[in-house]
Amino acid sequence: MASDSILEIRNLTKNYGSLKALDGLNLHVKQGEIYGLLGPNGSGKTTTLSIVMGVLKKTAGDYYWFNRKPHYTSRLKIGSLIEDPHFYPYLTLYENLKIITRIKEIPESQINYSLGITGLLKRKYSKFRTLSSGLKQRLAIAAVLAGDPEVLVLDEPTKSLDPEGFSDLRDIIQKEAEKGKTIVLSSHILDEVEKVCTHVGILKSGELVTQGKVEDILSGKEVVFIASENPDKTSQLLYQCPFIEKFEKLNSREFKLLLNKKGSPVELNKYFFDQGIVLSKLVKQKNTLESEFLQLMK
Amino acid sequence: MRKLIHVENIKTFSSNTFRVILTLHFLFYILVVLAVSRIELSVGEFSIHRLYQFPNVWEFFSWVASWFNILLGVLVIVLISNEFRFYTFRQQIMNGLNEGHLLLEKIYMIIVIAVYALLLVIVSSLISGNITGSESLGFSQFSGIGVVWVYFLQTLAYMIMAMLFAIVFKNNGLAIVTFILYLFPGEVILRSLIFTNIQEYFPAKLISGLTPLPSIFRDQAASFQGVGMEFDTMQNAETALVTSQDVGLAIVYIVVFLSITYWILKRKSY
Numbered sequence: 001m002a003s004d005s006i007l008e009i010r011n012l013t014k015n016y017g018s019l020k021a022l023d024g025l026n027l028h029v030k031q032g033e034i035y036g037l038l039g040p041n042g043s044g045k046t047t048t049l050s051i052v053m054g055v056l057k058k059t060a061g062d063y064y065w066f067n068r069k070p071h072y073t074s075r076l077k078i079g080s081l082i083e084d085p086h087f088y089p090y091l092t093l094y095e096n097l098k099i100i101t102r103i104k105e106i107p108e109s110q111i112n113y114s115l116g117i118t119g120l121l122k123r124k125y126s127k128f129r130t131l132s133s134g135l136k137q138r139l140a141i142a143a144v145l146a147g148d149p150e151v152l153v154l155d156e157p158t159k160s161l162d163p164e165g166f167s168d169l170r171d172i173i174q175k176e177a178e179k180g181k182t183i184v185l186s187s188h189i190l191d192e193v194e195k196v197c198t199h200v201g202i203l204k205s206g207e208l209v210t211q212g213k214v215e216d217i218l219s220g221k222e223v224v225f226i227a228s229e230n231p232d233k234t235s236q237l238l239y240q241c242p243f244i245e246k247f248e249k250l251n252s253r254e255f256k257l258l259l260n261k262k263g264s265p266v267e268l269n270k271y272f273f274d275q276g277i278v279l280s281k282l283v284k285q286k287n288t289l290e291s292e293f294l295q296l297m298k
Numbered sequence: 299m300r301k302l303i304h305v306e307n308i309k310t311f312s313s314n315t316f317r318v319i320l321t322l323h324f325l326f327y328i329l330v331v332l333a334v335s336r337i338e339l340s341v342g343e344f345s346i347h348r349l350y351q352f353p354n355v356w357e358f359f360s361w362v363a364s365w366f367n368i369l370l371g372v373l374v375i376v377l378i379s380n381e382f383r384f385y386t387f388r389q390q391i392m393n394g395l396n397e398g399h400l401l402l403e404k405i406y407m408i409i410v411i412a413v414y415a416l417l418l419v420i421v422s423s424l425i426s427g428n429i430t431g432s433e434s435l436g437f438s439q440f441s442g443i444g445v446v447w448v449y450f451l452q453t454l455a456y457m458i459m460a461m462l463f464a465i466v467f468k469n470n471g472l473a474i475v476t477f478i479l480y481l482f483p484g485e486v487i488l489r490s491l492i493f494t495n496i497q498e499y500f501p502a503k504l505i506s507g508l509t510p511l512p513s514i515f516r517d518q519a520a521s522f523q524g525v526g527m528e529f530d531t532m533q534n535a536e537t538a539l540v541t542s543q544d545v546g547l548a549i550v551y552i553v554v555f556l557s558i559t560y561w562i563l564k565r566k567s568y
Contacts, residue, residue, distance in 0.1 A: 050567075091312055095312065102301045
């Protein structure tokens with residue numbers, strides 16, 4: 001294992017009866033990466049994060065935090081938010097965070113700092129049960145940040161946040177990343193992930209379909225829209241075209257194509273021209289994580 | 299361990315459930331003790347007044363307090379099942395505790411509650427013994443206090459048994475109902491189905507037998523029999539003297555309950 005390894009997952013499997021929630025998952029997060037774990041509902045994101053945080057038992061496979069087998073001391077160095085915020089409803093925000101400072105053995109002064117950056121300092125003596133869901137989520141983020149952990153594990157952290165909270169969270173993640181923190185983040189908001197993450201892994205039905213640097217996943221692949229007066233022949237040629245990874249027919253004349261790394265719109269145009277087809281439309285679209293994600297999910 | 303004590307203190311002492319149930323326990327115990335003291339009953343050498351004097355008071359107050367152990371068991375169930383209800387066990391694991399820590403936290407709290415119950419019996423017995431007794435103050439008033447330590451063991455055993463129910467069922471209502479049903483009809487039915495002498499060693503039977511009917515009642519029952527009165531119910535196994543074997547077995551049950559609880563916690567997902 002590399003010395004800069006923060007989290008390594010090997011052949012992780014989780015079964016719920018006959019349902020395979022995770023199927024031999026392999027994943028590697030290194031120091032300083034902001035790793036976005038993407039996938040549709042039920043793809044295994046929360047299951048993965050729950051297992052590596054010790055709250056869900058795995059069926060098979062292994063995982064290592066900081067090059068070590070799972071141990072509670074590793075979790076002391078990790079701030080985590082998985083699913084909903086969970087606190088004692090009858091305790092104040094301050095008391096709830098005090099519990100965390102005791103567990104992590106960090107100074108109580110950290111509480112005010114965490115409440116301050118999440119905008120909850122004025123509510124520190126309010127009972128948790130009196131907070132709105134957005135404020136509860138903010139408290140969960142404050143709890144994650146308490147003690148300046150080396151790693152942040154955030155499962156859908158923008159859930160319930162208003163636009164202001166959303167923006168604040170993005171700033172917090174970026175500031176933490178600038179400090180060299182490693183962040184593992186799962187989200188449905190692909191635009192945000194693309195803006196914030198350095199690496200992504202895309203899960204589908206418990207399997208990792210792709211992972212790597214965001215720019216590597218997006219580079220070399222372009223989405224192109226074409227149209228021609230001879231759609232049947234165009235369709236036939238698309239099957240034989242060496243530059244295309246996938247295509248779909250949008251209507252009677254138009255096609256949406258995903259070019260592979262060898263292809264470019266210029267070469268595509270030449271390919272059709274050489275085959276006697278003049279394209280009446282050829283529009284290149286910037287490939288986004290969202291379009292890549294949607295392609296992979298098909 | 300210190301950090302676990304701090305954590306448990308923050309969450310438990312601020313809990314309304316904790317305060318309300320302990321207040322009820324205190325009030326019920328005091329009310330029964332005061333109410334019985336109002337009864338004017340005197341048969342032969344026996345009088346209610348003697349129950350409040352040294353050394354009988356230790357046995358009598360421990361026996362009365364044992365009626366309310368079930369309330370302490372319910373308190374433990376509520377405190378533990380709330381951790382599942384609020385998903386705070388889950389959060390604590392994520393924050394850096396392990397299953398052993400969760401168990402230690404709750405053992406600590408059970409010991410705190412048992413110490414409260416112990417002090418309640420000791421202080422109330424001392425007050426009563428000194429108010430009603432004619433003996434001078436001194437070490438002699440502590441003769442017979444041994445039964446209070448056995449009561450302490452009994453409260454621990456009940457609460458640790460209740461903890462097991464809470465860990466198994468996770469749900470407040472279900473765990474409380476099952477715990478009470480097991481203690482009363484449940485184990486009695488189980489025992490009635492078994493015709494060997496192991497009936498005496500079932501947990502609820504053995505643990506409840508740690509604080510038997512005070513000896514002053516047993517002596518009186520024996521003398522009543524002498525004049526032809528039937529007190530069979532007072533002469534059943536409940537009135538038997540507590541032996542060191544019973545104490546040892548109760549400790550074995552505590553260890554077994556704790557081991558099962560830990561085994562379940564280790565295998566549970568949160």
